[in-house]
Amino acid sequence: MSSATTLAVALNGLAGSIIEVEAHCANGLPAFVLVGLADTAIKEARERVRAAINAVGISWAERRVTVNLSPADIPKTGTGFDLALAVALLSAGGYINPALARGVVHIGELSLDGFLRPVRGVLPAVNAAVAAGYNTVIVPTQCADEARLVPAAQVIGASNLAQVLRYYGNHQVALPRGRKVNQTSPAPSAQSQASQASQASQASELDLSQVVGQSEARYALEVAAAGGHHMLMIGPPGAGKTMLAQRLPGILPDLNDADAVTVTSVHSLAGTLEAKKGLLRRPPLRSPHHSATRAAIVGGGSGLARPGDISLAHCGVLLLDEAPEFAPSVLDCLRQPLESGTITIDRARGRATYPAKFQLVLAANPCPCGKASAKGDKCTCSSLRRRNYLQRLSGPLLDRIDIQIEVMALSSSALRGLGQGESSSQVAARVAQARAHARRRLADTPWSLNSQVPGHWLRGPQADLDAQVLGLLELAMRAGLSLRAIDRVLRVAWSIADLQGHKRLTKTDVASAISLRSKGICDG
Template identity: 55%
Template sequence: MGLGRTLGVSLLGLSGHLIEVEAHLAASVPGFSLVGLPDAALAESRDRVRAAVSSSGIGWPQRKITVNLSPASLPKSGSGFDLAIAVAMLAGAGVCDAARVAGVVHLGELGLDGRLRPVRGVLPAVAAAVAAGHPHVVVPAANATEAALVPGAVVLGAASLAEVAWRYGAEIEQPAPSAVEPVGAVRRAPLPVDLAEVLGQHQARAALEVAAAGGHHLLMVGPPGAGKTMLAARLPGLLPDLTEPEAVEVTAVHSLAGTFDPAEGLLRRPPFEDPHHTATAAAVVGGGSGMPRPGAASRAHRGVLFMDEAPEFSPRVLETLRQPLEHGELVIQRAGGSARYPARFQLVLAANPCPCGKAVGKGLECVCPPMTRRRYWSRLSGPLLDRVDLQVEVHPASRAEIDGAGRGESTAVVARRVAGAREAQVERLAGTPWRTNAEVPGHWIRAALGADRSLMADLDRALDRGALSLRGVDRVLRVAWTLADLAGRSAPSRSEIGQGLLLRTRGQVAA
């Protein structure tokens, strides 16, 4: 009888749980049992491990093999346990040194020829192992660069099971080096864009600067061709670089989603996601069969989620955004367990004024019946729009604006002002869990404003008329603080509050 132990990691969302992989070999009728709540992909590892061991020149033990993944009550999924199962089994059979493998974390999928293939989510898995006090990890060679990004990790990249077994004392020939299989990330390289390329649109540019400075959500309404998409694509360039903890968190999400190229290191710039309006709820907020995967909302964490032609999205998709807009995270419940993904993004919505897009000005050219317009805008529900801080109209640039405008301010110039406003917020919010005005709860921001009720006169009138909800009042105050930060003021005045009200209501409420 032999018993081998090693370690693996199970990911539930971005939370990693250390798993003890035990292999028990008994002198009985040969067989292979895998227990511990494995999913279908993990249950198939029995066949992959058997073929990989034989292909590596190691004799398969003719015994009753039972592999347990402990704790057995925690669901496990994916093929990333293949290597740990093989190593534990070889340790139990006496092929590998059982003492050396016991405290090492093994991650990787096995091919039938014994090669180690890369898996998703290596960065959060290695981070969880290091946090649990097990810094020594063995990963596929293609994942070694990604695993090494975790501070404190001692990483060994291996190309095959034979290489791993040989390093643990297996009496086989030293395997020849084999080619490293690429990870195959699909992240798109961002196109170089500059705010100076936008002609005119002074009000929309100002709203974009305010959104970047305070982390506010933004709705732009205007006819086709007015520049809404151009403006949204330039918002990430105005945002400051991610801090070290933010970069690790964002990179972990993209590692799990399979959109991360480890050769480029940690993601230091805010991401930009722009799903098509035909995207499903699972594609936007995450989901799928079995254990859910992160969607566009989580991939946009600490960045921008842009939804062009927002009323064309399914209402079900739009309503699923209310949770992350309020709490900054997504909790996806499935029968096999729940997964939490961070989703603190800036939402940018772009919409036409009506289905034909010509209801601008007096709307004389619009051919949409009133019921069609009402149905079009009803897709953007009141509760969703109430969570959007800035709601502005984008009008077509006139010939005079285009001829006389010249080049506007560049992204670099505006980004410097945004960075100054962000620094003021970090200083004011030091010692709190918040970093931007958009994250601050209403009670805190009202207390910081002071007891002078005259500052709230405009908001009180808008609240009495039903033009604002209580949530809307808080969001106007957040925008007012951002305007004050951009102006270098220590607190907002009635002027900034009035500007915030106009930016909130598309100019429909007089300040």
């Protein structure tokens, strides 16, 4: 009778828990019992592990084997437990020194021929291991670069189970056949590789200089970037709404280290992280089709939920093109994450929380045919149909959108004499400077962007609004703007002031902010 223990990681959202994989071998009727709230993928690992151990030349003993995944009350999902199961069994069988494997975290899926396959979520799993005090991690070679993004981690990349055994000192095992492998034992990574893996800012192929005309819409986009404001653009097909929205990430600043790790972790968990790309330093852009389901946007799936588009757009831009065509339930589910910056998904096997701090951009036609505001084209929609079309964007959702503008189609005469507009890099420099102004002004507050500042602070004594600004706001309220709309105007006005380098709001800043809420779109 013998037993051994090694370590794995169970993920719940981006949070990870260290799991002790305890293997116990005893005489008795041959059996392989796996306990500890494991899902189907882990239970199927019994056959994968058995075949992989045989593939490296070790005979599977006909004994009674019990494997416990502890703590037993934490749900475990996925195939990333295969390697830990195999190492625990081999330690219990005497093929690995149990003392060597006890404090090492193992992550990876095993194929039947003994090779290791990559798994999702390696970066958050390694982060959780290091946070728990376990720095040595063995992962598949394909995931090693991703794991090395965690600076304190000592990462061992292995191609197959035989290399793992050789790392632990067992050189008697045979290398799996049928694939070309590196026959040397895996070695710990150098600490410098972690910094080399992080990439600098990635140049975007989408540039604002490609947008012809639309100076008002370009300015609105710059203000939205400066203050982190959500944005709605309404205009006829071909006016450039989508083209403008797709270029918003290009004028946003690079992500800081903490945000880059979080964004990269989410994409790792979703399986969208490209190999050897390092940390994602640029704000992501997600543009789901209008037929996307609620689960695709918010996150979902069987077992524990996977991140959806709102989480994949964390610290970036979520573009909903043809916004009124989305299902009302999909649009309404955006309201809570727009306020909190997170999304919590409940499933039968547990609750998962993902980050969802994104900048929302809605693009819409003015009516189903799209010609309601286009010059020279006759709209074929009835007034009732036009009204019902935009009413698909609910009032509570529009209440959260600071900038709402109309984008008009360019006429043929307007195209004459139009030169190339400013590039994204030029606009991005002004946006970065404006955000720096906002950070200095809000240094003693919990906020860093104008879009985050609550209305009571914007209207309070600390805002130091002069008589001209207060007079203009009073006129706006008499014209029909509600107090909530005034708060949104003030947020946008501060972003305009930051772009202009003003230390106090001016009447011109507020007037410009009011103009970025086009008549007929907002309800006051």
